[in-house]
Amino acid sequence: MTLSLHRLLSKIIRNGTLIVRGSGGETYYGSGGGRTVAIRFTDEAAEKALVSDPQLQLGELYMDGRIIVEQGDIYEFLALIKDNTLKEGLTFQILMRSLGRIIASQFRNRVPINHNRRNVAHHYDLDERLFALFLDEDWQYSCAYFNPPDISLDEAQIAKKRHIVAKLLAEPGHKALEIGSGWGGMAMY
Numbered sequence: 001m002t003l004s005l006h007r008l009l010s011k012i013i014r015n016g017t018l019i020v021r022g023s024g025g026e027t028y029y030g031s032g033g034g035r036t037v038a039i040r041f042t043d044e045a046a047e048k049a050l051v052s053d054p055q056l057q058l059g060e061l062y063m064d065g066r067i068i069v070e071q072g073d074i075y076e077f078l079a080l081i082k083d084n085t086l087k088e089g090l091t092f093q094i095l096m097r098s099l100g101r102i103i104a105s106q107f108r109n110r111v112p113i114n115h116n117r118r119n120v121a122h123h124y125d126l127d128e129r130l131f132a133l134f135l136d137e138d139w140q141y142s143c144a145y146f147n148p149p150d151i152s153l154d155e156a157q158i159a160k161k162r163h164i165v166a167k168l169l170a171e172p173g174h175k176a177l178e179i180g181s182g183w184g185g186m187a188m189y
Contacts, residue, residue, distance in 0.1 A: 001027055002044060004051040016080045019071065022047055030084075037080050038071035053105055138185025161189040 001024040009020065013029035019038035020027050041047050046066035049057045061067040062074065069077050131139060136157040144156035145163050164186070170176070178187035 002047045002051065005047045008051055008054070012081070012084050014084055016083060018080060021070070035076060035080050035083070036071060037069065037077045039077060040068045040070050042066045042068065053101060135182070138188070139183040140185050141182035142180065157185070161186055165189065
């Protein structure tokens, strides 16, 4: 296990038991009582990534299968972390460390404007015939609601829009800002 990960976990996990299996073997953190969770890192780079940006990397590494919960489940692991971090309280040192991570992350992830323009063009400047192959009549770009499961894509998109409008208690005359669901079909509905 990397020294930086060991230091991080030593500071965070005080209550309960976290068993970490990694490149350096098995290490125990916490009081030895209460909730017990065991996790395994599949590679040393995953350990380093977690330390670099825990808030982002924990979820990413879990989704990628590079952090595996071997005893307990992901909910118990997150509960163990939550139990330990909420009791920590917000101190000036924690605030400064978090601010430093955010600033460092912004510099690491900074993309030049011309690169952003290329990314958008690569994603959206495609032939309309491509989108017509797999989108519905309104060109909804997000998930559909297949209830019942044997309905068509167009029917599933209408069902989705109906479901969303019902949940929002939207009525005629209300205004909507549609972001990320397609080419305005949801707002027009």
